[in-house]
Amino acid sequence: MSAPNKSFDPVEVTTLSPEALAGFVADALQAFAHAANLDELKEARLAHIGDRSALALANREVGALPPAAKADAGKRIGQARGQVNQALEARTAELEAARDAALLVEESVDVTTVMPATRGGRHPLTTIQEQVADVFIALGYRVAEGPEIEAEWLNFDALNIAPNHPARTMQDTFFVGNEDSGVVLRTHTSPVQIRSMLTQQPPIYVICPGRVFRTDELDATHSPVFHQVEALVIDKGITMADLKGTLDHFASSMFGEGIVTRLRPSYFPFTEPSAEVDLQCFVCRGASIDNPEAVCRTCRSEGWIEWGGCGMVNPKVLVACGIDPEEFSGFAFGMGLERTLMFRHGITDMRDMVEGDVRFTRAFGLGV
Numbered sequence: 001m002s003a004p005n006k007s008f009d010p011v012e013v014t015t016l017s018p019e020a021l022a023g024f025v026a027d028a029l030q031a032f033a034h035a036a037n038l039d040e041l042k043e044a045r046l047a048h049i050g051d052r053s054a055l056a057l058a059n060r061e062v063g064a065l066p067p068a069a070k071a072d073a074g075k076r077i078g079q080a081r082g083q084v085n086q087a088l089e090a091r092t093a094e095l096e097a098a099r100d101a102a103l104l105v106e107e108s109v110d111v112t113t114v115m116p117a118t119r120g121g122r123h124p125l126t127t128i129q130e131q132v133a134d135v136f137i138a139l140g141y142r143v144a145e146g147p148e149i150e151a152e153w154l155n156f157d158a159l160n161i162a163p164n165h166p167a168r169t170m171q172d173t174f175f176v177g178n179e180d181s182g183v184v185l186r187t188h189t190s191p192v193q194i195r196s197m198l199t200q201q202p203p204i205y206v207i208c209p210g211r212v213f214r215t216d217e218l219d220a221t222h223s224p225v226f227h228q229v230e231a232l233v234i235d236k237g238i239t240m241a242d243l244k245g246t247l248d249h250f251a252s253s254m255f256g257e258g259i260v261t262r263l264r265p266s267y268f269p270f271t272e273p274s275a276e277v278d279l280q281c282f283v284c285r286g287a288s289i290d291n292p293e294a295v296c297r298t299c300r301s302e303g304w305i306e307w308g309g310c311g312m313v314n315p316k317v318l319v320a321c322g323i324d325p326e327e328f329s330g331f332a333f334g335m336g337l338e339r340t341l342m343f344r345h346g347i348t349d350m351r352d353m354v355e356g357d358v359r360f361t362r363a364f365g366l367g368v
């Protein structure tokens, strides 16, 4: 047995002396107490119990001690580290609680706060639908509504659009389910007219405003979802003169006294004869035609603006709806509401009407 090796006596390894260890512990506890937040505490932890801390280095010394001294020194350092770890845990809990409490205060919402004075606006499409309804209700019409998911028969067949008509192809129509499902997203509001004729006896005077769907890409002038308003009249002795007079009244109600419409021959399967409806330019009233002095941006100096379609209800449609074409006749017309708003307000991009940006609607305020 060798004599005690003085240089390995634990008392002489100063970093392991009870005083030294007490000093390390005191330093660590003070550093933890001073850490004002979790980041600072992390730094204090690395400094005082990290790999290069005085305590870690002292711990490493234990391994080099003679077996007799190891147990004692090991116990001391174990206690010291235990104390420090406990203090760290306690301080971590305190600082986490403080952080959570601060977060709650920071993120709290005061539900009693007075609303800011700025408000959104009604969407101009809503407003224009109501204006159109007002014009026609004053003439004795009713507003009729129908579903946006519609039977193919009502959207096409009943309107004399044969199964091989181009409007039936996938290019225009959103089918609900597969192409044979018989159910589509309505491509126009005309099926509402069919529904009106199927459920009421003439005389019928209705307008059908609503959302319609076509497989178009959204760009400055197209949208897969847009709005139409259609009118339908079925009565005894209705002629094209009634149609024209009604359109002129509609035009001047919406665009200004004296603004009239013009009909250009056209084709729709559900009307015969059919026509395109042009609106007299409500800005230049035709003064810009062939007049380089008076260029008009609204009608591109054409004097007229394409507005919609119209015609006398095709007798085949009346028959499909159980109405005797010998006794009754009628007219129908339809316009796109986005288009109407675009030229009425100089809106150049369709997307502005779709995106729902409050800065756009607010520009229209409560009325249009």
Ligand code: PHE
Residues within 6 Å of the ligand: 187, 188, 189, 190, 230, 268, 271, 308, 309, 310, 311, 332, 333, 334, 335
């Ligand atoms: N339904 C037609 C369309 O969407 C518009 C229209 C309605 C044409 C009524 C004539 C009569 O294209």
